[in-house]
Amino acid sequence: MLEVRNIEQRYGGRRVLGVPFFRVGRGERLVLLGPNGSGKSTLLRLLSLVEMPTQGEVWHDGTRVDAGNSLAIRRRFALLLQKPVFFRGTVLSNVTYGLRLRGLPSEEIKGRLDKAAALFAIGALLSRRVDQLSGGEAQRVNLARAFIIQPEILFLDEPFSALDAPTREELLLELRRIVMETGQTTVLVTHHREEAAFFGTRLAVMLGGAICQEGAVEEVFSMPATDAVARLVGVETVLAGKVTTNDGELLAVSVGSQTFFVPGDGEPGEDVLVCVRPEDVFVSRYKPEGSVRNWFEGTISDLRPYGRTLGLTLECGFRLRALVTPSAFRELSLALGAQAWAGVKATSIHLIRRGGRSSITSQL
């Protein structure tokens, strides 16, 4: 549907983006995830054709985009900016702006307006001036004025980042529902991994102006290719280790004085990174009986409230991050400085070859 080939973007001579190949497929809910300054918004602007790359090509349905056809192709898309910028006037004039630009007849505009107003519950806001909207209302109107265009691809640049958490959650839920119902091809830029995991079907992780990894959301989250990607997708424990043995089923990986058992096919002596997600760590006051191969005893050295959960750090020869619910924390009589056991299932651990991008094993 839409492809970029060997694109590079420079601002004032500084290279901010370089992507050899990237494709947006029809019906996809694609997420570009990355920290600030990783080039994800730049890539979004290039994909949505509001900017042209310094080098490289953009192709749409087999046609190379050039100065002659870029406006016509761009008008098949809609881009939502991070902070809604409204034009002076009413909500109505803003929502219908894109349609008026395209010279649609007034009956068509009216019909689409009614649908968009109902879809985003903005009917009561239409006569209001845009400077009288709350943050949530403004973003709702912003979404409506993009959807009303009925774009082939909807590009969203961190549309909810400036909103409070409940409003953000509510709007994201609503957006996902509408996008799924309408089958709208969507590209969402975000730096929230929760948003990415919730919204996307495909994920591209961006760092330093490049795409580091792309694939199905579950795949990228469970099999990050590098330690940087791992940290970005929520792996809080990334440990340098060395494969010591391989019995054909499990690898033994030494990390300091401790050993992890992980399924896979690495070579003894190989340097690896051991990735453990905090939600995959069980915490117990005493070493429990069971099939879990990796149990480590340590001291709780840090406690942090993460909204509905508590994040704790266990010093067990290395730092292991875990998540527990406040009720579990109380029931287990855990406390800062207390001794505790942490267990990780072998299949929950992901290994990354050091210096390489490919992973050895995956979470099963």
Add this chain to the structure above:
Amino acid sequence: MDFLFRGLAKAIELLVSLDREVVQIAWLTVCVSGASTLIALALGMPLGVLLALRAFFGRRLLMALVNTGMGLPPVVVGLFVAILLWRSGPLGGLNLIYTPTAMVIAQVIIALPIVAGVSMAALQQVDPMVALQARALGASRWQALWAVLQEARLPLLAAIMAAFGSVVSEVGAVLMVGGNLKGDTRVLTTAIVLETRMGRLEMAIALAILLLVLSFAMNLVLTRIQQKGTGGAPFRCWR
């Protein structure tokens, strides 16, 4: 003070009776200053847009020149235009000296930097994301520029008001290049000077009132256009 009241009474009489000479002077004033403002707008607005929105070599120098031009003394403009258009001057062959065209040329030179300078400042105040937002919703380059101009509508109309105000009230340049010829190049400001010098204060006051009314009417129209859709005071805390 008596002569002032007599002057006012005479002024009202001249205005109500639509004195032919007064009407002719007022009409020429509207034509000359209106044409000057329109030409300055046609040239100055694109220049302001260029300076505000595009980067090019010499931009800052041009900005400084425009800003300097905003305070250009009319009498200096009049002097140089007169030298150029003088019979023996480089453009003397055009026979424009002491014509309304010469007055328009002088007034355009006065108004153009005002339009360009205020437009430039107005457009630089617009959120750069406005153009991006317009393009994001499918605007062409020109449609995006229109969106930016719309956002700067208030100060852009202020630029027109300032330009018209400066040329309609200006006397030095039009006197030097127009010559204040009765029936040909006499406008309200030059006529006021002449009538005052001749001691005909009633006429001078009448013309002065007319000049104020003209200026007010023009600004009233522009203010209505400017404030349309703004919904009154924009700052909620001062409502």
